[in-house]
Amino acid sequence: MPWTKNFRGVDYKKRAEYLHNYLRQLPDELGQNKSKKSLTPFAHGYKDVLSFIVGSLCVRSEYRYISNGARELLKKNNIEDPVYDHVYYKQSHKEYKGLTHEHTIPTSVIVEYLATLDKAQLTVEYLTDFIEKVSGIALITTEENKELNKKMKDKLPSGTTLDAILQGKKPHSARYDAAGIKMADTNHGAKA
Numbered sequence: 001m002p003w004t005k006n007f008r009g010v011d012y013k014k015r016a017e018y019l020h021n022y023l024r025q026l027p028d029e030l031g032q033n034k035s036k037k038s039l040t041p042f043a044h045g046y047k048d049v050l051s052f053i054v055g056s057l058c059v060r061s062e063y064r065y066i067s068n069g070a071r072e073l074l075k076k077n078n079i080e081d082p083v084y085d086h087v088y089y090k091q092s093h094k095e096y097k098g099l100t101h102e103h104t105i106p107t108s109v110i111v112e113y114l115a116t117l118d119k120a121q122l123t124v125e126y127l128t129d130f131i132e133k134v135s136g137i138a139l140i141t142t143e144e145n146k147e148l149n150k151k152m153k154d155k156l157p158s159g160t161t162l163d164a165i166l167q168g169k170k171p172h173s174a175r176y177d178a179a180g181i182k183m184a185d186t187n188h189g190a191k192a
């Protein structure tokens with residue numbers, strides 16, 4: 001998603017306005033926990049586009065987490081401050097081979113959550129705060145990513161809800177903690 005980098009540095013309110021406009025057409029059936037196969041073609045397509053939009057809007061200027069494994073690989077290659085674009089374009093930046101980044105909270109979890117909310121609740125103010133809280137990218141090794149995907153691809157760990165993370169009752173790092181991925185660096189600031 002190379003164009004998603006364009007949202008880095010865009011304040012959360014502008015991101016929320018963009019999302020708010022798209023959510024005005026949210027099909028009611030998405031909030032009814034229907035299986036993907038039972039969705040109408042419009043709802044299915046809408047959900048796919050919404051996932052792409054949410055994923056784009058949840059990119060931050062700085063990594064929320066950098067794993068111990070990623071930090072070791074960076075040190076080995078004499079990289080102190082990793083560059084998002086270099087990780088994305090590993091082919092032309094060989095020193096980033098073995099690293100990947102991914103959303104700290106899966107976009108599918110965020111989309112499912114948004115679909116269950118009352119449309120009246122999806123105000124620009126609510127979405128501004130929401131995007132700020134759920135946004136984040138982690139820099140991890142490709143091996144750690146394989147392990148994470150084996151244990152909890154596109155979901156949160158058992159006993160962890162998005163509400164609990166939003167309320168600060170569960171850590172944003174719940175997926176990594178459950179997968180045994182230790183973090184070397186954390187950045188919980190609200191920088192867009």
